[in-house]
Amino acid sequence: xxxxxxxxxxxxxxxxxxxxxxxxxxxxxxxxxxxxxxxxxxxxxxxxxxxxxxxxxxxxxxxxxxxxxxxxxxxxxxxxxxxxxxxxxxxxxxxxxxxxxxxxxxxxxxxxxxxxxxxxxxxxxxxxxxxxxxxxxxxxxxxxxxxxxxxxxxxxxxxxxxxxxxxxxxxxxxxxxxxxxxxxxxxxxxxxxxxxxxxxxxxxxxxxxxxxxxxxxxxxxxxxxxxxxxxxxxxxxxxxxxxxxxxxxxxxxxxxxxxxxxxxxxxxxxxxxxxxxxxxxxxxxxxxxxxx
Numbered sequence: 001x002x003x004x005x006x007x008x009x010x011x012x013x014x015x016x017x018x019x020x021x022x023x024x025x026x027x028x029x030x031x032x033x034x035x036x037x038x039x040x041x042x043x044x045x046x047x048x049x050x051x052x053x054x055x056x057x058x059x060x061x062x063x064x065x066x067x068x069x070x071x072x073x074x075x076x077x078x079x080x081x082x083x084x085x086x087x088x089x090x091x092x093x094x095x096x097x098x099x100x101x102x103x104x105x106x107x108x109x110x111x112x113x114x115x116x117x118x119x120x121x122x123x124x125x126x127x128x129x130x131x132x133x134x135x136x137x138x139x140x141x142x143x144x145x146x147x148x149x150x151x152x153x154x155x156x157x158x159x160x161x162x163x164x165x166x167x168x169x170x171x172x173x174x175x176x177x178x179x180x181x182x183x184x185x186x187x188x189x190x191x192x193x194x195x196x197x198x199x200x201x202x203x204x205x206x207x208x209x210x211x212x213x214x215x216x217x218x219x220x221x222x223x224x225x226x227x228x229x230x231x232x233x234x235x236x237x238x239x240x241x242x243x244x245x246x247x248x249x250x251x252x253x254x255x256x257x258x259x260x261x262x263x264x265x266x267x268x269x270x271x272x273x274x275x276x277x278x279x280x281x282x283x284x285x286x287x288x289x290x291x292x
Contacts, residue, residue: 118281124172125284134247135287137161139187141280151194151214153177153277157285158185166245168286174251174274175199175239176283187285191277192252193218200243201252203229204236212237212252212271220253222269231258231269247288 122138129136139161143154157163159182169176169189177197181188190197193214201212201222208229210222222237235255241248253273260267 121172121282125170125282128170128172128284132247132286135162137163137285137287138282139163139285140282142186144277144280151191151197151216151277152180153189153191153280153283155187155189155283155285156185158183158187160184162287163187163285164287168246168250168288170250170284170286171275171280171282173276174253175246176275176277176280178245179285189283192273193220193277199246199252200240201237202240203231203255204238205232206230206235209240209242210269218273218277219256220271220273222255222271223266225267225269227260227265227267229267231255231267233257237271247286 125138137157139155139157141153142156145152145154153176155163155169163179163182165179165182167179169178175192177189177191177194179187180190191214192199192212193216195214195216197212197214199212200209202209203222203225206229208225208231210225212220212222214220225231233255237252237254239246239248239250239252251274253271255269256272257270258267259269
């Protein structure tokens with residue numbers, strides 16, 4: 001008989017090869033099972049007769065030693081992993097508590113810093129009170145309407161605190177404006193930067209007099225100063241006290257630019273106010289008796 005006729009498997013199939021590999025796999029399984037049985041037998045003998053010397057004990061030790069070492073290492077690794085996990089959980093909780101504490105301390109520090117800065121601003125106003133020796137009341141700015149047609153601010157003091165229309169309003173740096181409306185608990189001040197504001201002023205260095213008018217954009221113009229007067233950039237402007245609206249000598253601002261035109265009797269003088277109206281928080285309202 002031809003050898004090729006011994007296995008007539010259809011094309012693209014390998015039944016003959018699979019038939020040849022089955023006994024080999026069975027043999028491997030049998031060897032593995034015998035090895036496991038022998039190992040179990042040696043371990044059982046070792047447990048029953050721990051003091052018995054000889055080749056059997058040595059063989060048991062050789063076989064069980066690596067197994068026990070592997071199991072011990074696995075247990076230790078698992079224990080260390082669990083300990084690391086618990087430690088990590090503890091660190092996360094500790095980090096959350098520390099972050100919460102830091103946030104609390106940061107908020108407290110912010111409050112202390114804010115209180116310190118407010119105390120400094122109020123101290124400046126109180127010092128101004130002592131210097132002027134004029135009855136006055138400290139008020140907080142509760143609203144700013146500088147984007148409207150009129151440049152005004154609202155204050156938290158009114159007629160119940162002695163506030164009256166026409167009274168000067170100051171900051172720690174200089175003149176802010178004057179009261180134009182007052183209710184029992186609120187008042188409104190017109191800023192010197194408003195175009196409707198006119199303040200009698202003089203240049204501190206030369207004593208040249210003029211009228212400071214607001215330009216509506218945050219600055220002002222010193223009007224009616226003769227071309228013959230010596231004006232320099234940086235000259236300070238003070239209230240002259242002539243019209244009786246403001247006490248004499250209060251700081252208004254400083255000259256930023258000037259122009260002597262040949263076709264005009266008066267100079268064009270640009271002024272920047274001493275007070276920063278965008279940062280006003282507290283002001284001083286003077287109970288000043290205006291001169292008639």
